Amino acid sequence: MYIRGEKFKKHLRLIIPLVVLTVFALAILVPILFMLISSVKHPLDVFEFPFRWIPRRLHFYNYIQAIAGNDGNYYFIRLTFNSLFVAGSIMCLNVLVASAAGYGLTKFRFRGRQVIFVLILATMMIPFETIMIPLLMLTIRLRIQDSYMGLIFPVMLTAFAVFLMRQSILTVPDDYIDSARIDGAGELRIFFSIIFPTVKPTAVTLAILVFRESWDNLIWPLIVVQSQKYKTLPLYIISFLDEKYTNEAALMAVAVLATIPIFMLFFAFSRYFIGEGILTGAKG
Amino acid sequence: MGIKRRQYWGLIFVLPAVIFFALFSYLPMINSFIASFHSKDIISLKAPVFVGFKNYIHIFTSEDFINSIKATIIFAVGCFIPLVTISLLIATVIVSLRRIPWIQNLFKMIYYSPSIVSGVVSATIWLLIFDPRGLANQWLNFIAGNPTPVDFKWLALPAMARLATIIIYFWKYVGYFVIIYFAGLVSIPQSLYEVADIDGASGWKKFLSITIPLLKPTIEFVFIVAFIQCVRTFSIQYVFVQSGSPREPINVVSLNIYTTAMQYHSLGRSTAMSVSLFCFILIFTIVQLRIYRSERVSYV
Numbered sequence: 001m002y003i004r005g006e007k008f009k010k011h012l013r014l015i016i017p018l019v020v021l022t023v024f025a026l027a028i029l030v031p032i033l034f035m036l037i038s039s040v041k042h043p044l045d046v047f048e049f050p051f052r053w054i055p056r057r058l059h060f061y062n063y064i065q066a067i068a069g070n071d072g073n074y075y076f077i078r079l080t081f082n083s084l085f086v087a088g089s090i091m092c093l094n095v096l097v098a099s100a101a102g103y104g105l106t107k108f109r110f111r112g113r114q115v116i117f118v119l120i121l122a123t124m125m126i127p128f129e130t131i132m133i134p135l136l137m138l139t140i141r142l143r144i145q146d147s148y149m150g151l152i153f154p155v156m157l158t159a160f161a162v163f164l165m166r167q168s169i170l171t172v173p174d175d176y177i178d179s180a181r182i183d184g185a186g187e188l189r190i191f192f193s194i195i196f197p198t199v200k201p202t203a204v205t206l207a208i209l210v211f212r213e214s215w216d217n218l219i220w221p222l223i224v225v226q227s228q229k230y231k232t233l234p235l236y237i238i239s240f241l242d243e244k245y246t247n248e249a250a251l252m253a254v255a256v257l258a259t260i261p262i263f264m265l266f267f268a269f270s271r272y273f274i275g276e277g278i279l280t281g282a283k284g
Numbered sequence: 285m286g287i288k289r290r291q292y293w294g295l296i297f298v299l300p301a302v303i304f305f306a307l308f309s310y311l312p313m314i315n316s317f318i319a320s321f322h323s324k325d326i327i328s329l330k331a332p333v334f335v336g337f338k339n340y341i342h343i344f345t346s347e348d349f350i351n352s353i354k355a356t357i358i359f360a361v362g363c364f365i366p367l368v369t370i371s372l373l374i375a376t377v378i379v380s381l382r383r384i385p386w387i388q389n390l391f392k393m394i395y396y397s398p399s400i401v402s403g404v405v406s407a408t409i410w411l412l413i414f415d416p417r418g419l420a421n422q423w424l425n426f427i428a429g430n431p432t433p434v435d436f437k438w439l440a441l442p443a444m445a446r447l448a449t450i451i452i453y454f455w456k457y458v459g460y461f462v463i464i465y466f467a468g469l470v471s472i473p474q475s476l477y478e479v480a481d482i483d484g485a486s487g488w489k490k491f492l493s494i495t496i497p498l499l500k501p502t503i504e505f506v507f508i509v510a511f512i513q514c515v516r517t518f519s520i521q522y523v524f525v526q527s528g529s530p531r532e533p534i535n536v537v538s539l540n541i542y543t544t545a546m547q548y549h550s551l552g553r554s555t556a557m558s559v560s561l562f563c564f565i566l567i568f569t570i571v572q573l574r575i576y577r578s579e580r581v582s583y584v
Contacts, residue, residue: 017377018387024374025394031455032397034419035409047417049433101301108294116298123309125566127516129538130558133545134312134319137326157304187293216402218519219538223546234404234519241408241527248412255405266400273400274392274463 039256043247059249066253070243075228076236083233084261086151087214093156094210095203102165103195107177124159136223150224155217161206168202169195205272208265215262233258320555327549339556349557351532352540359536360514362450367510371458375465376495392466395459403519410452411527414438439524442533449520449534461506468502469495504576512565537561
């Protein structure tokens with residue numbers, strides 16, 4: 001009897017957490033499932049009572065409507081390209097410039113090095129909302145508003161990125177660099193063929209985080225872009241939402257389409273997202 | 285190449301970043317300060333007029349901005365408390381399953397997935413859930429056992445609109461903090477708990493006297509990040525207002541900065557709000573760091 005009691009207790013210690021976690025997981029998954037299921041429902045069934053989790057009839061036409069838009073202008077395709085291009089460019093520039101800065105700040109001893117590092121870190125304290133309007137004015141004065149350059153350059157770098165790459169490059173042994181110099185490698189060559197490959201895991205993590213954040217960004221594209229052809233996907237969803245004759249099933253189809261690329265990234269690199277350590281410093 | 289000359293290569297590597305932060309962080313910050321003491325219409329060509337503290341006096345005496353501060357504080361506190369407590373609870377439960385790592389990973393991935401969905405998409409999904417005909421009403425009526433369905437007016441009543449934005453934000457970010465807590469929790473040495481077991485300590489006692497003190501650095505980090513993130517919220521409120529919710533209860537400071545500049549074209553007032561937000565976040569962070577620095581614990 002004693003042994004059975006022990007065993008039962010041991011099982012209970014496993015079952016209770018599992019039940020708690022499963023209930024919470026279902027609660028978290030409901031909106032995502034709602035989006036997926038509604039996107040293939042007939043528009044009239046999205047608000048049916050009671051809500052059916054297995055659609056009565058499948059209606060893939062929603063996706064065609066999502067891509068074509070309410071007036072059939074197919075802007076969705078162009079704006080998907082915009083989102084991919086802008087997020088991709090910001091990702092590349094961010095990683096490149098941040099690594100270069102990290103290299104310069106760790107492996108060289110020039111005057112003012114510490115001051116520069118502190119001044120860069122201090123910008124972490126500036127919330128983007130505080131500078132967005134003057135930043136827009138500056139963008140207008142530089143004549144890059146309402147363009148890809150305006151979407152990319154003013155938001156391409158963060159202090160966090162520089163900090164992350166600096167910490168990572170600090171761990172590259174000086175001997176590697178010195179021996180490459182003795183072999184006659186130039187500084188640029190050392191950067192691209194020694195530093196960069198060594199810190200690749202950090203660079204990949206940073207790249208993913210940056211891509212996701214740019215993909216998600218609403219506020220900067222919202223103020224810097226006016227013309228339809230430079231808009232990004234979050235703006236497409238908002239304009240789709242604004243149109244009163246939008247049907248909700250097509251709206252959910254747009255939501256699914258806008259989420260697919262980022263979910264693919266998530267599943268391909270999930271260990272970078274949910275792994276320990278690095279994420280802890282992300283987002284600001 | 286001489287040692288001295290080589291060091292200048294460092295400057296060349298740092299230069300792009302320096303130019304970026306000078307041009308796109310410091311310059312706008314300085315301009316923000318300057319503009320907040322001037323009166324200027326964004327789209328007019330007239331030169332700005334120096335008005336001293338008039339913009340600040342105006343915003344701090346106007347009902348509109350005071351209401352924004354109130355809306356932001358209600359939202360931030362309403363999100364912050366459940367975010368930092370429930371995520372710790374969930375992370376603790378996940379850690380307790382250390383024998384089955386794949387289940388740990390599975391749950392971490394599920395909880396993290398809403399963080400991947402973009403802010404606009406999350407707000408859009410929830411708009412349909414909170415629709416008068418939507419799931420939220422259906423389920424609440426079912427739970428309450430109402431014979432005739434009641435419309436809870438999630439998007440129309442001020443208090444419900446606030447609650448709705450808080451629910452969305454919680455849903456979106458809880459997993460992010462679960463993962464941060466998880467990383468902190470697994471770094472606590474298991475031997476401490478084994479010693480406590482020998483001493484016959486209860487689960488709750490172990491949580492209070494081992495987990496919490498040793499998790500302190502993580503908790504501090506989560507507190508600062510979570511609060512600042514909540515204060516800076518924008519997307520959800522923007523989508524709500526766009527789709528016809530009442531503006532007032534959810535007119536958070538960032539949304540107000542945006543509207544004041546982009547719709548009312550008042551650069552001075554908008555930047556005065558920006559500078560106030562900046563000062564608030566700065567003071568908050570400094571105070572938090574001061575408090576934390578005075579109380580460090582180490583058992584190892």
